[in-house]
Amino acid sequence: MKVLIVGSGGREHAIAASAAKSSKVEKMYCALGNAGIEEFAECVPIGAMEFEKLVAFAKEKSIDLCIVGMDDPLVGGLVDEMEAAGIRTFGPRKNAAILEGSKAFSKDLMKKYHIPTAAYENFTDPDAAIAYLETAKFPIVLKADGLALGKGVLICQNFEEAKEGVRTIMLDKKFGTAGNEMVIEEFMTGREVSVLSFVDGKTIKTMTSAQDHKRAGDGDTGLNTGGMGTFSPSPFYTKEVEEFCSEHIYQATVDAMAAEGREFKGVIFFGLMLTEEGPKVLEYNARFGDPEAQVVLPRMKNDLIEVVEACIDGTLDQVDLQFEDNAAVCVVLASEGYPVSYEKGFPIQGLEEFNKHEGYYCFHAGTKLQDGQIVTNGGRVLGVTAKGKDLKEARANAYAATEWVQFENKYMRHDIGKAIDEV
Ligand code: AMP
Ligand code: GLY
Numbered sequence: 285m286k287v288l289i290v291g292s293g294g295r296e297h298a299i300a301a302s303a304a305k306s307s308k309v310e311k312m313y314c315a316l317g318n319a320g321i322e323e324f325a326e327c328v329p330i331g332a333m334e335f336e337k338l339v340a341f342a343k344e345k346s347i348d349l350c351i352v353g354m355d356d357p358l359v360g361g362l363v364d365e366m367e368a369a370g371i372r373t374f375g376p377r378k379n380a381a382i383l384e385g386s387k388a389f390s391k392d393l394m395k396k397y398h399i400p401t402a403a404y405e406n407f408t409d410p411d412a413a414i415a416y417l418e419t420a421k422f423p424i425v426l427k428a429d430g431l432a433l434g435k436g437v438l439i440c441q442n443f444e445e446a447k448e449g450v451r452t453i454m455l456d457k458k459f460g461t462a463g464n465e466m467v468i469e470e471f472m473t474g475r476e477v478s479v480l481s482f483v484d485g486k487t488i489k490t491m492t493s494a495q496d497h498k499r500a501g502d503g504d505t506g507l508n509t510g511g512m513g514t515f516s517p518s519p520f521y522t523k524e525v526e527e528f529c530s531e532h533i534y535q536a537t538v539d540a541m542a543a544e545g546r547e548f549k550g551v552i553f554f555g556l557m558l559t560e561e562g563p564k565v566l567e568y569n570a571r572f573g574d575p576e577a578q579v580v581l582p583r584m585k586n587d588l589i590e591v592v593e594a595c596i597d598g599t600l601d602q603v604d605l606q607f608e609d610n611a612a613v614c615v616v617l618a619s620e621g622y623p624v625s626y627e628k629g630f631p632i633q634g635l636e637e638f639n640k641h642e643g644y645y646c647f648h649a650g651t652k653l654q655d656g657q658i659v660t661n662g663g664r665v666l667g668v669t670a671k672g673k674d675l676k677e678a679r680a681n682a683y684a685a686t687e688w689v690q691f692e693n694k695y696m697r698h699d700i701g702k703a704i705d706e707v
Contacts, residue, residue, distance in 0.1 A: 285309060287589070288342055289325060290332050290362065291353030292316040294616075294649040294667040295574035299353055299588070300324040301645065302581040306589040313345065319658045320648025320666075332357045335365045342371045349374065351592060355431055358550075358570050359385035374592045376570050380541055380548040384570035387467045388429045394565060397540035399533055401565045404469035410454040413466060417446045423471040428453045430462030434498070435508055439471065474559040475520045475703075476566065478576050481534060481554065482591055484600035485547040488538045490530075492583055492607040493521035494576040495703070500623060502699045509623045510664060513700030515613045515675055516579035519707040520558060529556065529563050537568070549595050578647045578667045579612040613682040614669040615700050616649070620693035622663030630660045630692040637688040643671040644685050660691055675704045 285308050289296050297320045303309055304324040315338060317327030330337045332354050342350055350366050352358050352375035361378035375381070382389050388406040393399070402425070407413040417424070426449040428436030436459045440446035446468075453463040481490040494516040500506035533554065541548040553569035553576070572580075581588070585606040594600045619626035628650075635658060638646040647669060650662015668685050672678030679701040686696060 285348035285589075286345060287312045288338075288345070288347045288350045289314040289317075289321075289353060290338065290350065290357055292318050292321075292332070293353075293574055294647040294664065295572050295577040296353040297321050297647040297649075298577040298581045298645075299351060299572065301647070302584065302588040303351070306587045308587070308589045313341075313347070315341070318648045318661070319651040319653045320646065322653065332362075333360060335360070335362055338362065339365050339369045339371070342366060343369055347371055349589070349592070351375070353571060355381075355384055355569065355571050359431060372596055374596060375550040376548050380546045380550075381570045382546070383541065383548065383552070383568045385431060386429050386465075387427050387567070388465050390568050391467055391469070393540050393544070397536055397543075399536050399540065399565060400562060402470040402472050404467050407466050407468065408464065410450050413450045413454065413468060414447055416468060417443055417450070420446070420468070421470075422446070425469045425471050426450065426453060427467040427469065428459040428462040429465035429467065430459070432459035432462045434510055435459070436462055437508070472557050472559050472564060472566075474557045477518045477521045477525075477556045477558060478514075478573050479521070479529065479554045479556060480572055480576060480580055481552050482595050482600060482603075482605065483538055483548050483550060483552050484595040484598045485542065485549050486538065486598065487600040488534050488552070489600055489603065489605045490534060491580050491605065492516055493518040494573070494579050495520075496573065496576060497697060497700055500697075502697050507623055509618075511573070511575045511616065512618070512697045513613070513615045514573075514575045514579045515611065515679065515701040515704065516576070516583060517611065519675065519704055525558060525563055529554070533563065533565060575614045575616060575647075575667045578614040578645070578669050582645055582669060582671065583608045583610065583612055608671075610671050610673055611675040611678040612669055612671045613675065613678040613701050614647070614667045615682050615686050615696055616664050617666040617668060617686060617689060617691075618664050618695045619650075619660055619662070620695040622695065626663055627693060628659070628661050629654070632658045632660060632665070632689060632691040634689040638685070641685075644681070645669040646685075646689065660693075665691065665694075675701060679704070
């Protein structure tokens with residue numbers, strides 16, 4: 285079959301690498317793609333938000349299956365447009381992608397269906413938000429309602445900071461229209477775990493767990509980023525935690541969406557916090573995580589295309605989802621200065637090393653081909669993933685592999701997976 289992947293980051297590279305293993309795939313395209321995805325798919329210069337062009341391309345090439353990796357086109361309704369044109373597409377429709385697209389929606393859903401999450405209030409009026417903050421407990425968390433590249437969350441230590449935060453989100457519109465509405469929620473403490481799942485509208489099957497490292501600097505210091513590294517599985521995601529989430533969170537979310545007339549098909553990403561009162565939902569995403577996909581998909585034993593088709597067809601209950609009994613660690617190689625400002629266009633050396641070693645992957649995030657040479661083209665440049673029999677071995681392997689690759693201004697965190705030493 286002919287497959288079109290929509291997206292251009294490390295996550296889409298991991299999806300393409302996984303899909304390429306399927307005997308069902310004869311030809312793959314990726315819009316926009318990047319220099320690494322090129323190995324598996326023909327990259328086409330159409331942006332993820334250029335719906336008309338994407339649909340026209342899919343029709344012209346008789347695409348049998350479209351996989352949407354990114355949040356923006358999902359929330360914008362690309363799946364609906366593709367389906368209207370008769371193209372089978374993996375991902376939630378617009379009315380279901382709102383689970384990620386509106387934090388106010390997702391909080392109200394959780395409240396209505398008794399899914400554990402932080403206590404909160406939604407606001408459309410900045411004065412009302414500030415009045416609420418006058419009697420609130422600190423620290424407190426402010427969240428822009430809409431998509432904000434993972435940066436629309438402010439943790440405020442006192443009233444002054446929070447008041448400033450309301451101004452930033454709702455009046456200065458730092459995150460654009462994402463700040464037309466705002467969630468103010470209770471600050472929680474605990475370990476964070478990411479659990480991705482496949483959903484076919486009724487049935488949900490969770491994948492192996494993972495943990496991201498969102499801050500730019502070692503020891504979780506510095507600014508929030510798109511993610512500086514991941515490990516999988518999370519040793520903190522115990523059998524008890526899994527049982528609790530299965531009983532109170534996973535199926536409850538799928539059922540809630542169905543009850544609201546918003547049948548969810550695709551990937552639900554549960555951002556969980558393991559609090560003293562038990563696991564609670566921090567956020568939902570309506571897609572694979574990035575860089576979670578880079579440690580989860582390489583460990584999946586199933587044919588990705590078969591699972592994706594089962595989600596579309598509503599036959600996920602017949603799929604036996606299986607993961608390897610090992611571990612993986614992904615260390616992101618970024619450009620010095622990310623996430624604020626950084627230079628691009630530096631040649632990257634050493635990529636060929638990854639073809640020589642089983643269980644090692646170099647997923648491209650921000651790269652491009654320039655005059656036959658792969659160069660840096662973004663803040664996050666590469667995601668170096670390695671497997672190992674356990675987390676410690678996987679981490680040692682991943683860090684060893686980061687040395688294979690060289691480019692000017694290469695920056696990485698040195699403590700990805702350090703938390704596993706505490707287990
Ligand atoms: P989100 O985009 O909602 O996942 O938020 C981004 C990050 O902010 C999370 O990964 C947490 O580290 C932090 N965060 C979000 N909500 C809360 C909360 N209620 N309490 C503590 N930290 C939070
Ligand atoms: N790694 C977090 C995300 O994909 O949103």
